[in-house]
Amino acid sequence: MKAARPYGRVAVLVLAGGRGERLDLLTTLRAKPAVPFGGNFRIIDFVLSNCFHSGLTEVSILTQYLPRSLEDHLGFGRDWDLDRREGGLQYLHPHRGLERSNWYGGTANALYENLQFLLESRADHFLILSGDHIYRMDYRELVAQHEASLMQVTVAVRPVDLAQAHHFGIFETDTAGRVVDFAEKPARPRSNLASMGIYVIRRQFLLDTLRDRGAAEPALDFGRDLVPDWVAQGQLALFNFPGYWLDVGTLDSYVQAHRDLLGVEPVFRLSDPEWPIITRAPQRAPMELAHGAQVLDSLVSEGCHIHGRVERSVLGPGVRVGAGALVRDAIVMEDTLIGAQCRVERCIVDKRVELGEGCRLGGEGAGDGNADKPQVLRGGFSLIAKDSVLPPGWTIGRNVRWAVETVDAAISARFPGQQVPDGTSCLG
C-alpha cells in the first residue's frame, strides 16, 4: 500500500542541457550542472537533494551539452535513492525518431521534443527546475500552494537586489499580490521580484501549450515566450521563496556562492542535518592536517593533505597543499596538487591541476580584466583549467585563463621570465 500523497502526482523535469558559456573553462569539458561546487558537490546535487527531501521520486534530466560528466556523476541515481522500480531517474537526451530529429532549441522546446514522454507520464503536475541553482527548497510547499490556487502555472520568485534585477525575469504585482506584468531581463526593472526559473504546471495545460506552439516555435522558451502570455491570460501565480538562492551563471556568481559558504555565520550553510545535500560519495580517506598546517575559515574535503596555509578557501577532495604554500580566497577542485612554497590567491583551480614548487598565481585587486574575455574574467580571479600544469617557479597574474597540459618550448618562449601577465589567455 502506498502512503497517501499530500497532493497529486508530480513529475520533475530538470533542465540540465545548457552550455554555461560564462563559466568559460569550467564548462569546456562538462555541462554546467556537473561543475564541482562547495568542495565535494556538483551544482546539480542541490536540486536533486531538494527532490529527495521533498519526497519527489520521478526525476527526468534533460541533457544536451556534454552530458557524460553529468551522467558519470548521477549514474542511475542510486545515491539520491532514485534507482527505483517505479519512476526514479531518467535521462532525456535529444534523439532521432521517425517524426522528429531535433536538438533542443529552448527550455520549453526541450519539453516539446519529449512530448511523447510527457503524454505517457501519469503526473498531474510537472515541476520544471534548472539544474544549475544553489538553494534549499521544500517543493512540497510550492506544489501545495499551486494545487490550492487552482491556477495553471505557479512560478517561484524571490526578491533580488534592485541593482541586479536587470539580470532576471522580473514580475510586477498589484497590491493584492496578483501578477500584472512580466519582463525578461528588463533594462529598467519596475520591481525586484525575480523568477527563479522554477515552474509547476498542470499536466493538461502544459501539454496543450506545447501542442499549440511547439511545432511552430523551435526555440520556444519559458521565460521569453510562455510566461508573458500566461501572465497576460491570468493563468499564473507566484510562490514567494524567502531563502537563499543563487544562479551560478557567471564566474563572479560562482565565486560569490563559495564566499557565501564561509564565515562563522555563513550566508548559506552547506551542512544542515535537517536537509543534507546528497552527492555521489567517492571513497576517500579522512583529510590529513599535517605538522605546520594552518587552515582558517575554509572548507576542506576528505582525502586532502594539508601541509601549508589555507585561508578563506574551498578545497575539493584529494587536494594536496605543500609545506610553506599559501592558498587564499581560492576554489581548488579535486586532486589538484599545490607544490611547496606556492602562493595561490584569488584563483579557481579546476581538477587534477599540478602547480610546481614556488609558483605564484593571482593577486589582490581587480586588474583590467581578461584581454580576450573581459566579460568573463574581470574581478581579478584567474582560472586554471582541468589537468593543467605550471612548472616550478612560474608566475601567473590576475584575470588569466590558463589551460595548458604541457608547457612546451613555444609556451616557454611566449612567457619570458616564466611570467604570465595579467589578462592573458593561454589555451595550449
Next chain:
Amino acid sequence: MDSVLTMILAGGSPDGLGPLGRDRAKTAIPFGGRYRLIDFSLSNCVNSGLRTIYILTQYNPRSLRRHVRLGRPWDLDRSITGGVRVLLPYSGAHQTSWYRGTADALLQNLDIIRRSTSRYVLILSGDHIYKMDYRELFHRHIVTGARLTVGTRLRRHGDEHRFGLLDVDPRGQVVGFREKPGEPYGTDASMGIYCFEKDYLIQGLHEAAARGGTDLVREVVMPAVGRESVTTYRFDGYWEDVPDLEAFYRANLLLVDAAPPIALDDPGWPIYTHMESESPTWFGPEAEVERCIVAAGGRIAGRVTDSVLFPQVEVAPGAIVQGAVLFSGCKVAAGARVHRAILDKGVRIGEGARVVGTERLLVLPKGSVVPAGVDAATSGAVLVRGVER
C-alpha cells in the same frame, strides 16, 4: 582467487575495549576517523581478489550489519557470483544454539562450505588492523602443498599470553603449536589467519564435533600439526589486533604521525568503507589544527592537535583538544579541554568542562554529557544517555 571461500570470524569479544564494545561487535568499532575495524579485513579481501565472503557473528550484530549492508562499498553486492553475507546463528530443524565457539560457528554453516565450489577456505578474524595481500599466503599454500597454512608474525615479548605460538622449522613447516602457553615458545605468533584445503577443514570440523569440541584452534588447527603438512606465511607488515583501549588509542594516534605505519590514503591498497554524503569540514577563522586526521561534516573552530576526528565533530572556539579520538557527532563547547581521551559517538562536552586523562585513558561512552565546568575525571556528574553507567 575464485577457488577460495572466505569466512570471517567476527565474534571477537570486545571485552578489553570497555564502553566502546558495549553496544557493538568488536568488528564494528570505529577506527581512523571514518572506518570500522571490519573494513580492513574486507578491503584486504577485495584488494586480494576474494569475492565470496561470509562474516560469522552473533554479538550485537546490528551495527555490523548496518555497516556492511549488502557490501556495496566493497563492490560485493553481486548478482551472480560471490558477494558478502553476514551469518547469524539461526534455529533450524536439527539444532538450535548460539555459536559455542569458532569451530561450532563454522560447523553450523557447514552446508555453505560444503556446497561451495571453492577448493580452499580462508578463515580470517574481522577485527584486526592491517593490510595484507592474501594472494601471497594462498600462493604459499599452493606451492608448499600444505593442508593448512597459518598466517603468522615473528613472536614478540608478551605474545605468550595472547596468541597461539608456533614452532616453525627452517623449511617453514610447523612442528609445534601451543595456544597461549603463558611462557615463550617457538618462533612465530598466529595472526588467526588460516588457509585450509576445504575437504580437510570439513573432516576436521566433523571430528571436532564428534569429540564435542567447539574451538577451531584447539580442535582443528592444533591436531593437524605433526599429523599433516602445516606451513606458515610470515607477515612482516603492520598488524594490530586491538586487545584493549590503550592499544586502540595508540593505533589511532599512530595515524597522525608524519610517516604512519598504515596509510589510509593509499590508492594501491584502498581501505573501503560505508560512506554517507557529507559536506566538507569547515575550519574557523581562529582554528589551530595540526597533526590531525579529520573526517567530513565537521566544524572546527578551536585548537586541535594530535587527534583523530570522525565525521560531524564540532569544536568551538577556545576549546582545546589534544591527543584525543572523537567519534562522530561529538561536540566540544568553548573553553573545554579534552586530553588523552576517547569520546564515543555523540558525546557533548559543556563549556569549560575538563576531560583530561592521565596514565589512565578517559573513555566517555556513547551519548555522554559532561556539563559545563565539570571535570569528568573526578566528578560523578557525567551523564550517560540511554545506558547504565
